[in-house]
Amino acid sequence: MQRDTAQRRAIRRVFSRENRPLTPQEVLAGAQSTVPQMGLATVYRALKSLTEGGTVMVVDVPGEPQRYELAGKDHHHHFSCRGCGRMFEMDGCPGDLEQLVPTGFVMEDHEVFIYGRCPDCR
Amino acid sequence: MQRDTAQRRAIRRVFSRENRPLTPQEVLAGAQSTVPQMGLATVYRALKSLTEGGTVMVVDVPGEPQRYELAGKDHHHHFSCRGCGRMFEMDGCPGDLEQLVPTGFVMEDHEVFIYGRCPDCR
DNA sequence: CCCATAATGATAACAAGATCTCATTAATGA
DNA sequence: TCATTAATGAGATCTTGTTATCATTATGGG
Numbered sequence: 639m640q641r642d643t644a645q646r647r648a649i650r651r652v653f654s655r656e657n658r659p660l661t662p663q664e665v666l667a668g669a670q671s672t673v674p675q676m677g678l679a680t681v682y683r684a685l686k687s688l689t690e691g692g693t694v695m696v697v698d699v700p701g702e703p704q705r706y707e708l709a710g711k712d713h714h715h716h717f718s719c720r721g722c723g724r725m726f727e728m729d730g731c732p733g734d735l736e737q738l739v740p741t742g743f744v745m746e747d748h749e750v751f752i753y754g755r756c757p758d759c760r
Numbered sequence: 761m762q763r764d765t766a767q768r769r770a771i772r773r774v775f776s777r778e779n780r781p782l783t784p785q786e787v788l789a790g791a792q793s794t795v796p797q798m799g800l801a802t803v804y805r806a807l808k809s810l811t812e813g814g815t816v817m818v819v820d821v822p823g824e825p826q827r828y829e830l831a832g833k834d835h836h837h838h839f840s841c842r843g844c845g846r847m848f849e850m851d852g853c854p855g856d857l858e859q860l861v862p863t864g865f866v867m868e869d870h871e872v873f874i875y876g877r878c879p880d881c882r
Numbered sequence: 883c884c885c886a887t888a889a890t891g892a893t894a895a896c897a898a899g900a901t902c903t904c905a906t907t908a909a910t911g912a
Numbered sequence: 913t914c915a916t917t918a919a920t921g922a923g924a925t926c927t928t929g930t931t932a933t934c935a936t937t938a939t940g941g942g
Contacts, residue, residue, distance in 0.1 A: 641909050641918055662900085677921040682900065698823030700871060703899060717865055728862060732854040735874060740850060742879035743839055749822060751871045752857060757864035763888055763939050784929085799891040804930065825929060 640687070648672035649684045650693075659697040659705035659716060659725045699725065700751060715750040721759025728752065762809070770794035771806045772815075781819040781827035781838060781847045821847065822873060837872040843881025850874065 652660065652668035666681045685706050688694040697705040697716065705725060717726045732750060739745045774782065774790035782790070788803045807828055810816040819827040819838065827847060839848045854872060861867045
């Protein structure tokens with residue numbers, strides 16, 4: 639059976655506290671404020687089981703390692719801050735993307751990334 | 761000085777023939793139809809000098825290696841085919857992305873990726 | 883046509899991110 | 913409380929993409 643360890647509690651806590659897509663390194667750094675000696679392998683193991691269990695989802699980002707965010711949210715997109723490198727969630731959707739799709743192509747999905755400065759880095 | 765070799769001619773030719781963002785592997789495969797014994801290192805060297813010379817640009821894609829496309833085009837976005845894995849260019853822009861940006865954030869740039877099926881893979 | 887040297891091809895070396903190994907620790911059912 | 917065994921931490925290992933090495937080839941100015 640799955641055991642409830644201090645490490646996994648700390649990792650789950652980081653996700654609900656931050657509520658944005660996190661890299662494994664960010665998860666580690668956040669969780670180490672509770673369990674200072676935590677190792678990166680523990681983070682990867684937890685991310686794997688959280689992903690398989692449907693608690694978190696993978697977010698693929700252009701030119702960066704994968705991030706992970708809490709699953710079950712409404713459709714949304716992401717904002718990447720060029721100051722601190724953090725990624726944030728943005729509610730909503732531009733809609734009307736069908737106009738971009740050339741004749742003969744079929745759209746199944748889309749992603750939007752906005753780059754700029756977060757409030758802390760302006 | 762820079763020499764004009766059969767390999768570099770073939771690589772430049774692949775870009776104008778395909779007119780879409782290519783991975784180094786795709787560039788190699790395309791160029792090998794002209795210069796069959798071409799090596800991957802030659803492709804990377806050519807991509808580096810073409811990028812530095814402003815002829816091609818890097819395209820960062822979510823969850824994939826970098827691609828390269830001809831520079832100097834109008835603002836556009838990309839379509840990724842789930843059938844063949846090729847990436848295509850789409851003219852235009854959804855506009856009105858400012859509405860997505862939460863208060864306090866400053867937008868500097870954006871990227872849109874559409875996923876689906878290309879005409880060949882429908 | 884020559885020759886200096888830029889470019890090439892094959893492969894080794896690197897880099898970064900992710901996974902595996904294994905001895906040790908600790909959560910949980912009995 | 914105890915014993916089983918899942919989970920952990922540290923670091924080795926693997927993977928994928930990219931760059932470096934080096935002997936050989938071949939471009940292009942003189």
